[in-house]
Amino acid sequence: MKLFDHKNRERNDHTRRIYALYEIAHTAVDFLAAVSFLIGSVLFLFPDYETPAVWLFILGSVFFMAKPTLRLLREIQLYRMGQLDSLAGRSS
Template identity: 75%
Template structure:
């Protein structure tokens, strides 16, 4: 079973649930990153708010960095779930 393969997410109800939860988290992080950059950009228009603007850009960057991390963690979890399924089938003698 390979990482980042569509079969991993559709294996059973549990893998579909895990995939959906990670997609929700990924979308939320994406939205938060965009919001940080938007608000930070507006704050840069006012010199008095330059420091909070910089912090929002840093926070937005952290959120953007979290996106591929979430995807990798999701794929590793789905991959592990597949390994457990194969082990359970082997132990019970199912094909």
């Protein structure tokens, strides 16, 4: 068993549910990043709105940074769930 192994997410109903929840969160963060950059880009067309545009670009960057963080957290959680399954199987 290793990180980023597709078998980790298909182990049982609980791992499939965890995977799905992380995918929803990842998609939501991706969407928020895109919206932040789009609105920021439009605001840059108007000099009076340059400061909010910069803040939206910073926010969009934070969202883009959150995407790989979510994936890593998901994989660690799925890996640990597999480790617990293995331990439970050995004690039976």
